[in-house]
Amino acid sequence: MEWHSYLAGLVGGVLIGLSATWLMVTLGRIAGVSGIIGTLVTARPRGDSAWRLAFLLGLISGPLLLVLTGGGLGNVADRPGAVIGEPAGGVALMLVAGLLVGLGTGIGSGCTSGHGVCGLARLSPRSLAATLTFLATAILTVLMVRHLLGDGA
Amino acid sequence: MRTLMGYLAGLLFGLGLAVSGMTDPARVLGFLDLFGAWDPTLIFVLGGAVATNFVGYRLAMRRPNPLFASAFQLPRRRDLDGRLIGGAALFGIGWGLSGYCPGPAFASVAGITWPLAAMLLAMLVGWFLARALPSPD
Numbered sequence: 001m002e003w004h005s006y007l008a009g010l011v012g013g014v015l016i017g018l019s020a021t022w023l024m025v026t027l028g029r030i031a032g033v034s035g036i037i038g039t040l041v042t043a044r045p046r047g048d049s050a051w052r053l054a055f056l057l058g059l060i061s062g063p064l065l066l067v068l069t070g071g072g073l074g075n076v077a078d079r080p081g082a083v084i085g086e087p088a089g090g091v092a093l094m095l096v097a098g099l100l101v102g103l104g105t106g107i108g109s110g111c112t113s114g115h116g117v118c119g120l121a122r123l124s125p126r127s128l129a130a131t132l133t134f135l136a137t138a139i140l141t142v143l144m145v146r147h148l149l150g151d152g153a
Numbered sequence: 154m155r156t157l158m159g160y161l162a163g164l165l166f167g168l169g170l171a172v173s174g175m176t177d178p179a180r181v182l183g184f185l186d187l188f189g190a191w192d193p194t195l196i197f198v199l200g201g202a203v204a205t206n207f208v209g210y211r212l213a214m215r216r217p218n219p220l221f222a223s224a225f226q227l228p229r230r231r232d233l234d235g236r237l238i239g240g241a242a243l244f245g246i247g248w249g250l251s252g253y254c255p256g257p258a259f260a261s262v263a264g265i266t267w268p269l270a271a272m273l274l275a276m277l278v279g280w281f282l283a284r285a286l287p288s289p290d
Binding site: 017024025038055057065077101106108112126131134 | 155156157158159160161162163164165166167168169170171172173174175176177178179180182183185186187188189192193194195196197198199200201202203204205206207209210212213214216218219220221222223224225226227228230231232233236237238239240241242243244245246247248249250251252253254255256258259260261262263264266267268269271272273274275276277278279280281282283284286
């Protein structure tokens with residue numbers, strides 16, 4: 001059992017929860033990454049874009065800060081302390097995956113943060129249904145890729 | 154001030170993703186791989202986040218309005234529809250193929266690689282496509 005990894009996960013999770021609460025207390029917004037950034041990029045709403053861009057910059061600078069301080073506070077599997085893990089595939093796979101993630105979160109109005117972290121905390125039935133659905137298809141996809149198609153990646 | 158609040162929220166979120174190991178696709182895929190060497194870390198992340206935010210939202214909503222905005226902007230719909238479920242299903246497939254959902258993908262820019270750049274670019278294209286789809290209502 002990797003208790004250190006689970007503890008790091010719990011601490012990070014609490015930080016993510018605090019971030020979502022912070023955004024609600026200060027700006028009254030749901031901390032859904034696909035909604036915040038997707039709306040910023042596709043709609044650029046007048047008077048409602050600056051905080052979205054700032055959120056994106058914050059999102060990038062959090063891990064960057066940990067990388068720059070080099071303090072080993074990351075939790076990458078098999079590389080203790082490392083902050084950013086390697087991609088699980090090449091450019092072609094990521095183009096397909098990225099398109100599905102963008103299209104899916106756009107059509108389904110949310111991702112792991114909006115439906116998962118925020119929607120579940122609001123006890124939203126739509127978010128519960130969405131979270132169960134994307135968890136199920138993601139688990140099935142990994143089952144297909146790793147075990148049924150048998151490349152053992 | 155609203156911009157600063159947005160930045161701080163993003164910073165906390167990014168720190169949380171990095172500390173928890175969610176900026177590592179291997180951790181995420183390890184969680185999704187129920188039939189392999191299962192890595193339960195993601196459960197602790199999601200559990201910690203939802204529990205904290207569950208309490209946090211209840212405290213926040215005691216206020217009549219947010220500190221720097223006129224009203225709380227919450228989704229009101231409670232019905233399930235094909236777009237919600239179909240969209241979530243597509244998202245899950247992309248998530249399972251890559252180990253990246255939108256938050257960790259953007260949070261990993263500090264360690265940008267060609268595959269991650271491709272992921273982010275395609276995600277943006279996907280958002281534009283979703284927006285271009287005709288809305289049923």
